Amino acid sequence: MPILKQLSVFVQNQPGKIERLTSVLAENKINILAFNIASSGEYGVIKIIVDKPELAHKKYKEAGLTAYLSEVLGIVMKDKPGGLNDVAKIIAKNRLNVENAYVYVPKSRKNAMLIIDVRDIKAVKQNLEFEKKLKKR
Amino acid sequence: MFWQKEFETMKRDKLEKLQLKRLKETAALVYNKVPYYKKLFKAKGVTPGHIKTLEDISKLPFTTRDDLQKNYPDKLLTIHHHDTMRLHTSSGTTGKPKAVFFTRKDIDVAANNIARCLTMTGVTKADVLQNMMSYGLFTGGLMMHYGAEKVGALVIPSAIGNTERQLLLMEDFKTTSIHLTPSYALYLSDIFEKKGPAFRKKIKLKRAYMGAEPYTEETKKKIEKILKVKVYNSYGLTEMNGPGVAFECEYQNGMHLWEDSYLMEIVDPKTDRPLPDGETGELILTTLTREGMPIIRYRTRDITAIIPEKCKCGRTHRRIMRIKGRADDMFIMRGVNIYPQQIERVLMSVAHVEKNYQIYLDEGDKIKVKVEITKKLFDGNLEHLKKLQADLTEKLRTEILVRPSVELVEPGSLPISEGKAKRVFDNRKIY
Numbered sequence: 278m279p280i281l282k283q284l285s286v287f288v289q290n291q292p293g294k295i296e297r298l299t300s301v302l303a304e305n306k307i308n309i310l311a312f313n314i315a316s317s318g319e320y321g322v323i324k325i326i327v328d329k330p331e332l333a334h335k336k337y338k339e340a341g342l343t344a345y346l347s348e349v350l351g352i353v354m355k356d357k358p359g360g361l362n363d364v365a366k367i368i369a370k371n372r373l374n375v376e377n378a379y380v381y382v383p384k385s386r387k388n389a390m391l392i393i394d395v396r397d398i399k400a401v402k403q404n405l406e407f408e409k410k411l412k413k414r
Numbered sequence: 415m416f417w418q419k420e421f422e423t424m425k426r427d428k429l430e431k432l433q434l435k436r437l438k439e440t441a442a443l444v445y446n447k448v449p450y451y452k453k454l455f456k457a458k459g460v461t462p463g464h465i466k467t468l469e470d471i472s473k474l475p476f477t478t479r480d481d482l483q484k485n486y487p488d489k490l491l492t493i494h495h496h497d498t499m500r501l502h503t504s505s506g507t508t509g510k511p512k513a514v515f516f517t518r519k520d521i522d523v524a525a526n527n528i529a530r531c532l533t534m535t536g537v538t539k540a541d542v543l544q545n546m547m548s549y550g551l552f553t554g555g556l557m558m559h560y561g562a563e564k565v566g567a568l569v570i571p572s573a574i575g576n577t578e579r580q581l582l583l584m585e586d587f588k589t590t591s592i593h594l595t596p597s598y599a600l601y602l603s604d605i606f607e608k609k610g611p612a613f614r615k616k617i618k619l620k621r622a623y624m625g626a627e628p629y630t631e632e633t634k635k636k637i638e639k640i641l642k643v644k645v646y647n648s649y650g651l652t653e654m655n656g657p658g659v660a661f662e663c664e665y666q667n668g669m670h671l672w673e674d675s676y677l678m679e680i681v682d683p684k685t686d687r688p689l690p691d692g693e694t695g696e697l698i699l700t701t702l703t704r705e706g707m708p709i710i711r712y713r714t715r716d717i718t719a720i721i722p723e724k725c726k727c728g729r730t731h732r733r734i735m736r737i738k739g740r741a742d743d744m745f746i747m748r749g750v751n752i753y754p755q756q757i758e759r760v761l762m763s764v765a766h767v768e769k770n771y772q773i774y775l776d777e778g779d780k781i782k783v784k785v786e787i788t789k790k791l792f793d794g795n796l797e798h799l800k801k802l803q804a805d806l807t808e809k810l811r812t813e814i815l816v817r818p819s820v821e822l823v824e825p826g827s828l829p830i831s832e833g834k835a836k837r838v839f840d841n842r843k844i845y
């Protein structure tokens with residue numbers, strides 16, 4: 278189960294604000310892989326998965342934006358009926374405390390990935406790795 | 415430690431008797447020597463003879479900043495300027511500055527009050543005081559310099575700025591005490607943080623005197639933590655001799671105002687009604703010993719309250735609270751007097767937002783507080799932001815008794831506040 282870097286950016290809900298985020302990425306030839314907006318009305322938090330997260334973080338800071346870089350879990354969804362159901366099972370089984378989730382479709386377009394923002398990602402990752410080892414035995 | 419124990423711990427009745435004697439003398443002096451004051455007295459139908467008790471001060475006219483500017487350069491002097499020794503000025507928000515003249519005795523009294531302040535916070539002749547205030551027309555530099563010399567401390571007149579040199583002096587001459595503005599102290603704190611604990615170990619600093627600008631308790635705590643010093647709050651204004659009008663003692667709980675030099679009153683800034691000890695209003699000061707340019711009932715525009723309780727240190731001169739704000743900044747919302755500093759204090763304690771906020775007063779007595787989100791506050795979690803917003807709203811409501819709407823905005827979206835930035839935008843119609 279891969280761990281990805283996610284950028285969270287604080288934005289006010291005003292015309293042109295999101296365009297500013299994407300233009301910084303475009304100027305620096307950074308590709309957006311997944312994008313999600315959580316809004317409270319007046320302001321919101323935009324979550325972005327890009328191909329060069331550290332560079333994007335640096336460029337956002339230089340542009341005066343409030344950006345936060347964190348790790349998220351990616352769960353591969355099989356592109357077949359019941360794919361999402363499998364993921365739901367994983368979430369339940371591992372008691373993941375999901376704060377936010379959205380879908381990421383890789384370039385290969387083989388399997389979509391569900392990006393989930395969980396609390397205490399390190400512990401979650403350890404559990405998952407441990408279970409994998411158990412299965413292999 | 416006391417500089418002048420018998421004066422500093424003088425019994426209240428004796429102190430008040432001394433105040434009354436000096437008030438009568440001061441009133442007579444300005445009435446007889448300053449035509450402008452004679453005119454003001456006559457307009458109120460009073461003469462110095464009307465002063466029988468200290469309460470009678472409320473019969474006398476106020477002196478405003480405007481009066482000082484109108485009488486620029488030297489029309490409020492009781493003597494020819496040949497007989498004065500020093501000039502300081504204080505800039506007004508508009509127009510001419512306010513010029514204040516000092517005789518040899520006036521400077522001596524001011525320096526003596528500062529000597530009391532320094533001594534009560536532990537300064538002796540063995541100390542090294544680095545005076546990081548601008549020297550010149552502003553009283554912060556020179557007056558503190560004279561006060562520290564009186565104590566016999568080694569004074570380094572480093573003035574403000576050139577931080578690398580300040581640090582070098584601090585290290586090489588083992589500075590124990592610094593005198594500076596809160597904004598410079600915050601800047602210095604950043605530098606100390608960057609240089610790390612090894613650098614702090616080389617520095618012998620024990621205490622910092624902060625004044626000239628109002629600041630919050632949170633700012634003080636932050637500076638105490640980073641610089642590892644005790645911060646003593648200092649209150650003063652050029653019109654009243656500059657620093658050391660009121661000063662914190664070792665208990666750091668309110669500032670003792672030297673009542674043998676100044677008669678203090680607290681009045682409601684809107685109605686001019688005198689307020690009892692403990693109530694918040696505008697501080698009014700009358701000089702009691704000044705020869706060259708005495709000032710009667712000066713409207714400081716500073717908002718504070720007199721602390722009624724006795725201080726543990728034994729000094730009988732009453733304390734005033736940290737300056738809550740400027741009377742000019744005050745606004746009224748649903749009948750409640752509100753100062754921007756109250757809002758700032760809450761923002762600092764909840765969110766460490768420091769200076770990046772604005773207050774909007776809108777039609778229907780609505781108050782909106784815009785707060786810039788800082789890097790420290792943002793962890794990518796929308797729920798945390800909502801919680802912060804709710805916390806701020808609730809704490810502000812408790813402080814100002816009106817429920818505000820709190821808006822979180824991006825950093826840099828509010829104008830950077832250099833000194834006296836505009837914080838309050840009143841969009842209400844005036845009926």
Ligand SMILES: [Zn+2]
Binds near residue numbers: 725727
């Ligand atoms: Zn005390």
